[in-house]
Amino acid sequence: MTSSQQINDKSLSPEQREDLLNALKTRFEKNMHRHEGMEWEDVQAKLEASGGKLWSLSEMERTGGEPDVVQYDEKTGEYTYVDCSAESPKGRRSVCYDREALESRKKHKPETSAVDLAVSMGIELLTEDQYRELQKLEAFDKKTSSWVQTPDDIRGLGGALFCDYRFGNVFVYHNGADSYYAARGFRGALKV
Incomplete structure (x- = not known):
């Protein structure tokens, strides 16, 4: 892989993916007031089907955003993640x-x-x-x-x-x- 491919690579290794999903799950479970009525299994299934979005979430996490689910749109079937760090990331x-x-x-x-x-x-x-x-x-x-x-x-x-x-x-x-x-x-x- 060339250096330009590495810079443009927006994928996660299996370990990074697992670490991110674990961090998101832990945050989800600790902050149920942000997403009442939602189930982690449904969110995780959506995340696993959206590989490129995991990279974006990892960038939110890496820069201190502490992303968490705050909304579900029944019409589109989309979950909205927002930076939930106490202060601006x-x-x-x-x-x-x-x-x-x-x-x-x-x-x-x-x-x-x-x-x-x-x-x-x-x-x-x-x-x-x-x-x-x-x-x-x-x-x-x-x-x-x-x-x-x-x-x-x-x-x-x-x-x-x-x-x-x-x-x-x-x-x-x-x-x-x-x-x-x-x-x-x-x-x-x-x-x-």
């Missing part, structure tokens, strides 16, 4: 919003952007609505904040949205899309 912080924002910075550019990193992982940034739904399950981002998908009209003016949880409430803020902070990352979602 540590391995995805200090990023500006998107590629345009990254390229507009003249000095002190971050390594990447939230949108680019999400795409490379095969996931999507949460929408504001998804973020608010997640906060109904438990309080997240009490010390950090997370970029969320930003409407085109706001992004067209150079801004981007982020959210956090303070004083018992979800707050939505705006910032220049090119800004980045050590305490701001992003949460992702993946449908399986």
Whole structure:
């Protein structure tokens, strides 16, 4: 296998696959309030039938997202995994919003952007609505904040949205899309 094949290989070894499934199962069983009425066996069957999605989940796990199932869509038969780490995933912080924002910075550019990193992982940034739904399950981002998908009209003016949880409430803020902070990352979602 050439080095470029290794970089582009989005598969897991049998050991990595087993470790990931065990971690997901343990988290699922410890946090039943996030997915009442769902059974792990059904989720696992769906995961095992979706090989490429396991790689994306492993990337969510590797970057500190602690992904867990938060929704089941009866119409599509899809489960939605979302980053459920207490704070914005540590391995995805200090990023500006998107590629345009990254390229507009003249000095002190971050390594990447939230949108680019999400795409490379095969996931999507949460929408504001998804973020608010997640906060109904438990309080997240009490010390950090997370970029969320930003409407085109706001992004067209150079801004981007982020959210956090303070004083018992979800707050939505705006910032220049090119800004980045050590305490701001992003949460992702993946449908399986």
